[in-house]
Amino acid sequence: MIGHFIFLGLFYAVLAVIGVTILLSLHRSFSDVRARRAEAIAWQSTFPDLPARERVCRHQFTGEFPDRICDRAFDCRECQTHAALIAKRASESTPAAEKAVVFGLDFPLDRFYHRGHAWAHPEPDGTVTVGLDALGERLVADPETIELPAVGTHIQTNGAAWRVRKRGANVRILSPLDGEVIETGAPENGWYLKVKPDGGQLDARPLLRGAEIRPWITREIERLQASLAPDGQIPGQLPTMADGGVPMDDIAAGYPGVDWDAVCSEIFLQA
């Protein structure tokens, strides 16, 4: 009889553990969604699935590391290495420039750039204007649809700021900040969102700026070239850009046979 109880007790204990595990996961998931953590968690879950070439540390762009992969989902706020290097940089004076021009693309340096090609520009009134950088614009130029968030929506860093559909690619433009959308624009305006940042001001620590922009974009162009190459192309024999060439306004139009979803996923950091 005792054997019966032990055996069945163990069996039901195992069933209970399995059941509780599922219920706990569901409960936590609902709590996360209710607490508006879904987008942030989705990014945490997506980041490790990105290829290593897309997770390169920003300090590799500036030559501070020869080879370093970010393991913090591009959140530099808690990264001690980043803090130490920024402190070191602050002591070095750098000549101010208005913009970086890479392959004919303009990247104004009065703003901060997210690795997913959105930029954030702090305005004097405390709001932040959010737009798409020159490379991003050319990848999703003349889109089929643009889905902007409604005014009043709360967007989260690395979550979807807005969505663009372009030749089969459903692109989530990742938000560079946390905040509430107070106005929406359009590509013709040169910006997409005006956002009232959480905490009253933009936390720009995870965003790229200044001297980081040129090497970052140079690398992004290389990645773009690689992703535009036909399957099986040998690295080192990728298509090259002619000297003085400037990317087309609508790059997709120049590559009708390419899987545009794959290209956009690569550049806009979607797994």
Added chain:
Amino acid sequence: MLSIDTQLMPRTAQRATTRRFLLWLLPWSALLIFGLYGAGLCLVEGLNQTNMDNRFAFGLWIFLDLTVIALGAGAFFTGFLLYILKKSELKAVINSAVVIGFVCYSGAVAALLVDVGQPLRFWFTFWHPNVHSMLTEVTFCITCYLTVLFIEYVPIILKNRKLRQIPSFLVFEFELHKLMPVLAGVGTFLSFFHQGSLGGLYGVLRGRPFAFREGLAIWPSTFFLFILSAAAAGPAFILLTTWVVSKISGKQLVRPEVPRLLGRISGILLLPYVLLKSIDTLVWINSTSPARGFAAQQFYAWKPFGAWLLFAEIAVFGLFPALILLRRSLRQRTGWLVFASILVCLEIALNRFVLTIQTLALPTLPFDQFLSYFPSWQETATFLGVVAYGVVTYSLSFRYLTLFPQEKDLS
């Protein structure tokens, strides 16, 4: 515009064209349908469709069950090493291991359902359990563990390129993943008991002195040998499947150190298994069997089950691959790794074959005859159907899910 097929594939993975993939699936699907027909006949008409009878009650299906459950042990053991012992290198194959485990266990459960018959009464085993039967423990543990494997499979599915566009799915995947060590622990607990119980099932057969073994408390030695052999075979089977998939797909799926580690783990577990198996055999030859009134050599007088089987099991498929896998210089070479893994998997299959088929074929009473058994086409069809189900499920998973996370950086 992209086809739906392409949109479902991992973004960074290169897979065969839709046409080639369908051509690959075609023969396996035909085999699966053939298997379903055979299994259907057995369920509708009864076990008279098989060549089993009251004396030869275990046949091809039980051999299949025991073998795939042992080969599928890589799922629990890899999970144990990764989530409990923190062997992070095994992240590279954990998804594949889970799918293999799921395929093996669900295939085994499907074959068991056909074998037991009366599918509408499947719940009897849970509602009216015979707690004195090793099979009850096996049934409970396998169904529980299949549930665990399904839960472990869900996060892999939720990370599909299309499904992951729904943030709530990723949140659930994330939260479920955080609790994976709990599931890995439960899986290890369950696997220990059901692998052991499957072995114990033979060890307690007092009327079958070929299989009967002494042991520790209520557990015969086969209980422990099954656990150890399954733990050794699981990593070898993962290594082998990874290599086969890599060859068929033409892609490098994992870094070279991963199969080497799997091989080393398999070798480390296989050597003590071979040692214990040898001791167990010696004890059986010199003590257990004579005590039951049989000289051990009597069991090997019935051809084709000669002593060569014992030699093959212990030396050729046991000791030999263990020594290969434990030698660093040989582990560096893929050919040796794969060869040794094939031998380890054959070792498990042979061990389960001997315990299932040879045990039942041998006469145990003066008026008994040596029995021969050859599966009917319905049994063979069901067997092949389970194999085809495994190939189809794994192929679909490989095409549409990320089974090898390192692939994206190696392509």
